[in-house]
Amino acid sequence: MIQNAEVRVRKMTLDDLPAVMAIEQQAFSNPWSLEMVKKELTQAWSTVLLCEELTGTGWCLRAFAIFWLVADELHVLNVATDTAVRRRGFGRRVMDATLSFARTQRCVQAFLEVRRSNVAAQGLYGSLGFRQVGLRPRYYQDDHEDAVVMALDMKEPA
Numbered sequence: 001m002i003q004n005a006e007v008r009v010r011k012m013t014l015d016d017l018p019a020v021m022a023i024e025q026q027a028f029s030n031p032w033s034l035e036m037v038k039k040e041l042t043q044a045w046s047t048v049l050l051c052e053e054l055t056g057t058g059w060c061l062r063a064f065a066i067f068w069l070v071a072d073e074l075h076v077l078n079v080a081t082d083t084a085v086r087r088r089g090f091g092r093r094v095m096d097a098t099l100s101f102a103r104t105q106r107c108v109q110a111f112l113e114v115r116r117s118n119v120a121a122q123g124l125y126g127s128l129g130f131r132q133v134g135l136r137p138r139y140y141q142d143d144h145e146d147a148v149v150m151a152l153d154m155k156e157p158a
Ligand SMILES: CC(C)(COP(=O)(O)OP(=O)(O)OC[C@H]1O[C@@H](n2cnc3c(N)ncnc32)[C@H](O)[C@@H]1OP(=O)(O)O)[C@@H](O)C(=O)NCCC(=O)NCCS
Pocket: 001, 027, 028, 063, 078, 079, 080, 081, 082, 085, 086, 087, 088, 089, 090, 091, 092, 093, 113, 114, 115, 118, 119, 120, 121, 123, 124, 125, 127
């Protein structure tokens, strides 16, 4: 739970690359490369949202979400929270902002894939209303783990 904290969500810029990459590399066994994240900043259909907390030294990146808006669909590609501040609500905050933004763009459905073993992420997405709609066997290239496909009907009231 984010309590007594000043928190903001904003779009990522090139200047944010080092901070985003630091979280990306600690969060995933097979992280996106810097070039992959950088490319998202150049594609019209892609958005990267950052959730920051005001600390004694200024605004500090806590979580981010990378997503695509394709026609009337939201595709969530990547979400991560700094390991030091997990379970404080930053993941939910950046996902709430992602869904709100997608609604303003008239998205009616959201999709994502998540590792079968990823209880934390499935808990987060489930708490936002996402439900399992499929399974992609051996989807991940590094270790062949299955992917759970989750979807959210955004036409239903939030
Ligand atoms: C998944 C992740 C983004 C969640 O971020 P977070 O900031 O810790 O999540 P929040 O504090 O906003 O939690 C929101 C909800 O998600 C669920 N959740 C989060 N962590 C959980 C855990 N370890 N176990 C079970 N449920 C969990 C809970 O429902 C939680 O609500 P609650 O705290 O009121 O019970 C974070 O664990 C992470 O960065 N993991 C590594 C990267 C990753 O797997 N990304 C997803 C790829 S698909």
